Amino acid sequence: MLICIKARHVRPPYNVISDNDKRVAIMNENMLRQDPADALSWHEIDKEKSDAEHTSMASLCDIAAVVTQLSGDNLAVTVAGLLARRAGARLTVLQMLAMPAEVADTWALIPDPALIERYAEIRAEAAHQARDLQHRLAAMRVEGEVRTLEALYSAPPSLAAAAARRADLVVIARPAGSASDAATAHAYFAGLLLESGRPVVMVPEGTKAQLPPRHAVVAWADTAESARAIHDALPLLEAAETVDVVVVDAPSHAPESAAHSVESVLAHLRSHGVQTHLIHCSSRQSSVGHALLDQASRRHAQLIVAGGYGHSRLREWAIGGTTRELFLDSPIPVLFSH
Structure with missing residues (x-):
């Protein structure tokens, strides 16, 4: 079923302030509001800053x-x-249509007329x-196109991932409505991250997103996913x-190789002109994901950069993991790479 794009604001059933609500309030105080209903205040962007951002983001040609x-x-x-707009890139909007499939019937010689009519309605609305x-x-004065993709005999996430392989960066929203x-x-x-080979920026609905960020938090572990995430996020960093x-x-007595990997990452970022600070923290009785969210809240960050699905997707689905936590709980955008 096709649902027209419309932002929804859902009030919580109880007047309870959770830790995540506190993080949202702190972060929102330090972000610029972006109203999806308007075309953004492009003329308020300082020209000198805009030129510098355009230079750093020049590698983003297709979003x-x-x-x-x-x-x-x-x-x-x-x-x-x-x-x-900031990068001078081309924007492609991938409009996904999950088409209803006809139930197999041995005696059906012609398609169900009701289904044919429904297809026509979906396509007209699309x-x-x-x-x-x-x-x-x-x-928005952005060059680009809208591509409508009908997922009838293939899974919609896989279809979206195949189309996104020609982009430098993919943006997707996390809705604030129902579970x-x-x-x-x-x-x-998950389909985009695992099948497209492209970095994915998740934007939570209701966030006062500021991209590129004034301040970012990079989650580092000595893994291929973390290294890929830093590389993919460089235009924004x-x-x-x-x-x-x-x-x-980090272990109290970190092996020399682990300490060297951190110093190498800092040196790599600084060689790209990135002003970096190294922070060690503990998850204590919580989890790595929530430790990162707390750190981002304390530092008033507008973006988190993290490797995605360092463990198998099945493991994260069964017992949870950092990728799933950041996707579901982060009140600010997260750039994931795999």
């Missing part, structure tokens, strides 16, 4: 925003448009939405004022 027919899609397009999205790109919406968005996110490299639960 993709994945529209999953869930709330939050507006913000994903807005943030992707902001990045494309065409109307695509025109609206194209007008938004023009209003089922979040689960659907997570399925798209180079545009940031400061970057914290955070190591969670």
Whole structure:
């Protein structure tokens, strides 16, 4: 079923302030508001700063925003448009349509007329939405196109991932509505991250996102996923004022190779002109994911950079993991790489 893009604001059923709510409040105080309904205040961008950001982000030539027919899609397009505008990149909006499949029937000689009619309705609504999205790109003064992809005989996340392989960066939203919406968005996110080979920026619905960030937090572990994430995030990190490299639960007597890997990462970032600080912290009785979120809150970060699915996706689905925690709980954008 096709759902028109519309931001939804859901009030919690009880007046309870969680740790995550506190993180949201602290982070929102330090971020610039971006209203998905407008075309952003491009003229308020300082020219000198804009030129510097454009230089650092010049490697971003193609950006993709994945529209999953869930709330939050507006913000994903807005943030992707902001990045494309700053980088001088081309933006492709991938409009995903999960088409209903006909139930197999041995005696059915012709397609169900009701299903054919439903397909026509979905395509008509999608065409109307695509025109609206194209007008938004023009209003943001961003070059790009809207591509409508019908997932009938293939899984929608896999179809989105195949189309995103031609982008330098992919943006997707995490809806703030129901748990089922979040689960659907997570399925798209996992498919994009594992099958596209591209970095994925997750933008939580309702965030006051600022990209490129003034301040970013990089989660570092001596793994291929962490190294890939830093490489993929360089265009954004180079545009940031400061970057914290955070190591969670480092052993008290770290082996020489582990200490050397951290120093090498710091030197690598500094060689790219990134102002870095090294921070060691402990997860204590919590988890690595929430330790990173607490650190980002303390440092008033606007972006977290992390490797995604260092463990198998099945393991993370069964018992949880840092990637899943950051996707579901982060109140600020997270750039994941795998």
